[in-house]
Amino acid sequence: xxxxxxxxxxxxxxxxxxxxxxxxxxxxxxxxxxxxxxxxxxxxxxxxxxxxxxxxxxxxxxxxxxxxxxxxxxxxxxxxxxxxxxxxxxxxxxxxxxxxxxxxxxxxxxxxxxxxxxxxxxxxxxxxxxxxxxxxxxxxxxxxxxxxxxxxxxxxxxxxxxxxxxxxxxxxxxxxxxxxxxxxxxxxxxxxxxxxxxxxxxxxxxxxxxxxxxxxxxxxxxxxxxxxxxxxxxxxxxxxxxxxxxxxxxxxxxxxxxxxxxxxxxxxxxxxxxxx
Amino acid sequence: xxxxxxxxxxxxxxxxxxxxxxxxxxxxxxxxxxxxxxxxxxxxxxxxxxxxxxxxxxxxxxxxxxxxxxxxxxxxxxxxxxxxxxxxxxxxxxxxxxxxxxxxxxxxxxxxxxxxxxxxxxxxxxxxxxxxxxxxxxxxxxxxxxxxxxxxxxxxxxxxxxxxxxxxxxxxxxxxxxxxxxxxxxxxxxxxxxxxxxxxxxxxxxxxxxxxxxxxxxxxxxxxxxxxxxxxxxxxxxxxxxxxxxxxxxxxxxxxxxxxxxxxxxxxxxxxxxxx
Numbered sequence: 001x002x003x004x005x006x007x008x009x010x011x012x013x014x015x016x017x018x019x020x021x022x023x024x025x026x027x028x029x030x031x032x033x034x035x036x037x038x039x040x041x042x043x044x045x046x047x048x049x050x051x052x053x054x055x056x057x058x059x060x061x062x063x064x065x066x067x068x069x070x071x072x073x074x075x076x077x078x079x080x081x082x083x084x085x086x087x088x089x090x091x092x093x094x095x096x097x098x099x100x101x102x103x104x105x106x107x108x109x110x111x112x113x114x115x116x117x118x119x120x121x122x123x124x125x126x127x128x129x130x131x132x133x134x135x136x137x138x139x140x141x142x143x144x145x146x147x148x149x150x151x152x153x154x155x156x157x158x159x160x161x162x163x164x165x166x167x168x169x170x171x172x173x174x175x176x177x178x179x180x181x182x183x184x185x186x187x188x189x190x191x192x193x194x195x196x197x198x199x200x201x202x203x204x205x206x207x208x209x210x211x212x213x214x215x216x217x218x219x220x221x222x223x224x225x226x227x228x229x230x231x232x233x234x235x236x237x238x239x240x241x242x243x244x245x246x247x248x249x250x251x252x253x254x255x256x257x258x259x260x261x262x263x264x265x266x267x268x269x270x271x272x273x274x275x276x
Numbered sequence: 277x278x279x280x281x282x283x284x285x286x287x288x289x290x291x292x293x294x295x296x297x298x299x300x301x302x303x304x305x306x307x308x309x310x311x312x313x314x315x316x317x318x319x320x321x322x323x324x325x326x327x328x329x330x331x332x333x334x335x336x337x338x339x340x341x342x343x344x345x346x347x348x349x350x351x352x353x354x355x356x357x358x359x360x361x362x363x364x365x366x367x368x369x370x371x372x373x374x375x376x377x378x379x380x381x382x383x384x385x386x387x388x389x390x391x392x393x394x395x396x397x398x399x400x401x402x403x404x405x406x407x408x409x410x411x412x413x414x415x416x417x418x419x420x421x422x423x424x425x426x427x428x429x430x431x432x433x434x435x436x437x438x439x440x441x442x443x444x445x446x447x448x449x450x451x452x453x454x455x456x457x458x459x460x461x462x463x464x465x466x467x468x469x470x471x472x473x474x475x476x477x478x479x480x481x482x483x484x485x486x487x488x489x490x491x492x493x494x495x496x497x498x499x500x501x502x503x504x505x506x507x508x509x510x511x512x513x514x515x516x517x518x519x520x521x522x523x524x525x526x527x528x529x530x531x532x533x534x535x536x537x538x539x540x541x542x543x544x545x546x547x548x549x550x551x552x
Binding site for chain 2 (some may be wrong): 043056106107110111112113114136137168172174175194196197206209211212
């Protein structure tokens, strides 16, 4: 039964119109497994190692991803996996799980409950399922193709924001931009009502729930943004790269999420060099 | 009994060596009352008004402070109160309660569980009791003169950080500094290992619990920092203004908290203009 369903989708050239329940349920169980690991380590003493790019990593990141991969190996052995900590397995598969066990490891290691576990499923390079899970607060967003995004089981919707001047913008840190990208971010931020910092994936969840209007970031990897796209889109929002193109494998890591198309257009123009 | 205890402290020229239980318990009940209000409004639709300084305020801020003031009026009628939303009552009293019902209103209105209720008690201008309460996550720090700071009932302690180069620094937002103060902040931040943004009072709680080494901010009001001082000091940390002087009524709003005296000294030197 499971393999028939898999085969059916593997033969389709287009992503599924409505993602089947069993895949949504599996994604939720993957987030459950990661959360169990993470809650065990949160605010306990553990070693923090520096990765080659000097970003921090902990045993909680590694074990949480391993817990997810163990479930996938058992239930979806033909699918591919891209994980932040344990690399790529079967990366050319049509169905590709993209995992960031702890997005916002800097928040995790400083005891701040605004990191998240990200689980995405891509079909031929396009994100069709995303989970943002905050295991300490207990906030979970699930977005999937053809479905309304849910926050803790209730429908999540972006809010209207017809003009940039009324917008709340969020970015994790000004230090995460290169100089040119930071100048572009500033051209947008100078025109908004309120600028918020911090939050990593959590900020995109807040946008999908109607509390934030724009998130603009750069330098993101596939595992940082893949899960966010279905969450934002399923809540009625728009998420693209800085040229307005859809996000997928091969995007350049510059992302913008907006709750309102008017805000998105105005911000894109400013990112491209016009100050409005 | 209650009035005898009050009279006893009102005659002392010096702050109490060990703050009595009944005042600590009362502060906790004040935070409970505010939390009940705040949880009712969190992530619900409510109007956001702009104050004269264009900072946001909501019905939750106003009702949470009113709930605290109602308890104080009943139980401590002779004490003074300074509140962010409802002003000053009997401001010359020896015992002065200083209340910020929602520190981090910008986080509150964007649905982010990193704001906090701040309750402080000053004796002749010096903070002797402080509560930082995060009513969504359920994190509560209590610091008081002569007592070990508690986080959720367990002892909280700062961590060692003998050199600035190993420090994690936190500030709520680069946009909250004037240009000169921002330059001073940058002189410190350039020398640390990790810079984190966001968090308001929550960052000081994380410092008191050993997850953050430095917090440097400017433009704070008495109600923003009064509660933080006993929490940080009771956890073994240091909290002063940028000249190293103790904080109290009349401080200029530039504050630095450090877990380790060596870090504090190094940061103070950089704030004063030396880049190390």
